[in-house]
Amino acid sequence: MIYLDNSATTYPKPPAVGQAVSQALRQFGANPGRGGFAMSMRTGQAVYQCRETAARLFGAPGPECVVFQPSCTQALNLVMKGCLQPGDHVVVSDMEHNAVMRPLAALKERGISFTAAAVTPGDSDATLQAFRGAMNSKTKLLVCTQASNVFGLRVPVERLAALCHQYGAKICVDAAQSAGVIPISLADSGIDYLCCAGHKGLFGPMGTGLLIFRDSGDKLATLVEGGTGTQSLSPLQPDDPPERYNPGTQNVPGILGLRAGMDFVLRQGPEKIYRDEMGKISYLYGRLAKLPQVELYTPPPQTPWFMPVLSFNVKGLPSEEVGSILARRDIAVRCGLHCAPAAHTKMGTRERGTVRVSPSIFTRREELDVLTRAVSAIAPGK
Amino acid sequence: MGKPVILLSSVTYAMKGRDLLFRRGIRAFVERIPPTSQSGCGYGLYVPQGVEEAESLLRENHIKILGRAEREAVP
Numbered sequence: 001m002i003y004l005d006n007s008a009t010t011y012p013k014p015p016a017v018g019q020a021v022s023q024a025l026r027q028f029g030a031n032p033g034r035g036g037f038a039m040s041m042r043t044g045q046a047v048y049q050c051r052e053t054a055a056r057l058f059g060a061p062g063p064e065c066v067v068f069q070p071s072c073t074q075a076l077n078l079v080m081k082g083c084l085q086p087g088d089h090v091v092v093s094d095m096e097h098n099a100v101m102r103p104l105a106a107l108k109e110r111g112i113s114f115t116a117a118a119v120t121p122g123d124s125d126a127t128l129q130a131f132r133g134a135m136n137s138k139t140k141l142l143v144c145t146q147a148s149n150v151f152g153l154r155v156p157v158e159r160l161a162a163l164c165h166q167y168g169a170k171i172c173v174d175a176a177q178s179a180g181v182i183p184i185s186l187a188d189s190g191i192d193y194l195c196c197a198g199h200k201g202l203f204g205p206m207g208t209g210l211l212i213f214r215d216s217g218d219k220l221a222t223l224v225e226g227g228t229g230t231q232s233l234s235p236l237q238p239d240d241p242p243e244r245y246n247p248g249t250q251n252v253p254g255i256l257g258l259r260a261g262m263d264f265v266l267r268q269g270p271e272k273i274y275r276d277e278m279g280k281i282s283y284l285y286g287r288l289a290k291l292p293q294v295e296l297y298t299p300p301p302q303t304p305w306f307m308p309v310l311s312f313n314v315k316g317l318p319s320e321e322v323g324s325i326l327a328r329r330d331i332a333v334r335c336g337l338h339c340a341p342a343a344h345t346k347m348g349t350r351e352r353g354t355v356r357v358s359p360s361i362f363t364r365r366e367e368l369d370v371l372t373r374a375v376s377a378i379a380p381g382k
Numbered sequence: 383m384g385k386p387v388i389l390l391s392s393v394t395y396a397m398k399g400r401d402l403l404f405r406r407g408i409r410a411f412v413e414r415i416p417p418t419s420q421s422g423c424g425y426g427l428y429v430p431q432g433v434e435e436a437e438s439l440l441r442e443n444h445i446k447i448l449g450r451a452e453r454e455a456v457p
Contacts, residue, residue: 032393033393033425035414036413036414044397048397051394063397064392230421230423230425232421232422233417233421240392240446243391243392
C-alpha cells in the first residue's frame with residue numbers, strides 16, 4: 001500500500017512507538033499516580049517523562065502544563081467549554097475543522113457567539129486585519145487552526161496571539177496538522193492553549209492527544225470529574241493541572257507510545273521534517289500541475305505559507321470516485337469534505353470535496369510518482 | 383525521629399519538586415503518603431537532609447506545599 005493519508009493519522013509509526021506500547025503493557029502495568037509500590041511509581045515516572053518531553057518539544061514552562069487528552073478534538077472542547085460563559089464572543093478562522101465548529105454550534109445554544117475571519121493565503125497582514133475587524137469588546141477567545149487540514153494554508157498564529165492579547169483575549173491553537181511538523185514554542189509564540197493530536201505528526205498511537213497550557217495558573221472549568229489519586233477527601237476536583245483535567249486511569253500504553261513518537265520528532269527536528277515533507281508536496285504539485293485533467297486550488301506550496309497537505313480533483317469526477325480508483329490501486333488518500341466544510345466553502349469545493357494527499361517523512365518520492373501515474377491514467381469525466 | 387515528608391498537591395508536582403531539588407544538590411524521594419485528615423491520600427517528598435531549605439526552594443519555584451508530615455522511619 002502507498003499510504004498518503006498522514007493528515008488523518010500517520011502510518012507507519014517509528015518502530016520505537018510500537019516497542020514502547022508493548023513495553024508499557026509488559027512492564028508498566030500498574031496504575032500511575034495511585035499506588036506507592038514500585039511498579040506504580042515506575043509507571044508514574046514514565047508518564048511524567050512523557051509530560052517532560054512534550055514540554056520540551058513545545059516550549060512549555062514545565063511538565064505540569066501538559067495535559068493528556070484522548071484526542072485533539074477533546075482538547076479543543078475542554079478549552080472552549082472550560083473558559084467561555086454566556087455573553088462571550090469567539091473569533092475563528094474561515095477554515096476551521098468541525099472539531100472547532102461543532103462545539104461552537106453547541107455553545108451558541110448557551111449564548112456564546114462567534115465570528116469567522118477570512119485567512120488570506122500568503123498575506124498575513126490582510127489576515128491580521130480580518131481578525132482585528134472580527135474582534136469586539138466581548139471577545140474572550142480566538143480559536144484557530146495553525147494550518148488547514150484540507151489545503152495546507154497556514155495561519156499566522158503568532159501574530160494573532162499578539163493581537164488577541166492586546167484585546168485582553170486568549171488564543172487557542174488547533175495544531176492537529178502542525179504539531180511535530182513545524183517548530184512550535186509556547187514561550188515564544190504567545191499561544192495560550194495548544195491542542196495537539198498525538199497520532200498525527202507526533203507519531204503516537206491513536207487515542208492520544210495533548211492540551212498544553214502556557215500558564216499553569218490558568219484554570220479552566222472541567223469537562224469530566226473523578227478520581228485523581230490525590231486530595232481524595234475533597235468532593236471537588238483539584239485545582240492544579242495536570243491532574244485537574246486527567247481524572248480516571250490514564251492511557252498508559254498510548255502515553256508511552258506518544259513519548260516515543262515525540263522523541264523521534266525531537267531527534268529528527270521539526271525543521272527537518274517540515275523541509276522534507278514540503279519538498280515532497282512541492283514535487284507532487286509540480287507533477288500534478290502538468291496533467292490537464294487535474295484541478296488544483298492553491299498556488300504552488302511555498303515555505304512558510306503552507307503545510308505539506310495538497311488537495312486536487314480530476315475534472316468532471318467526484319472526489320470520492322477518484323479516491324475509489326486510487327484505492328483499487330492500493331493508494332490511500334482521503335476524499336470528500338475532510339470534516340472541514342468551512343474550508344471547502346472558502347475554496348469553492350463544498351459540492352465535490354477534494355482528493356487530499358498528505359505525505360510523511362517516511363513517504364518516498366517514487367510513491368508520489370506512482371500516484372501521479374495513476375492520476376494521469378484517469379480520464380476526465382463529463 | 384520520623385522521616386520528614388513534604389506534602390504536595392499531586393504526583394506530577396512531587397516529581398517536578400524532586401528533580402528541582404536534585405538539581406540544587408538536595409536528595410529527595412517521591413513517596414505515597416497515607417491519608418491525612420485535611421486532604422486524603424496523595425504524594426510527598428521525603429527529604430532526608432535539608433528539609434527547611436527544600437521547602438523554601440519549592441516555594442520559590444511556585445510549587446504549592448500542602449504541609450509537612452513526620453513519617454515513621456521504616457527499618
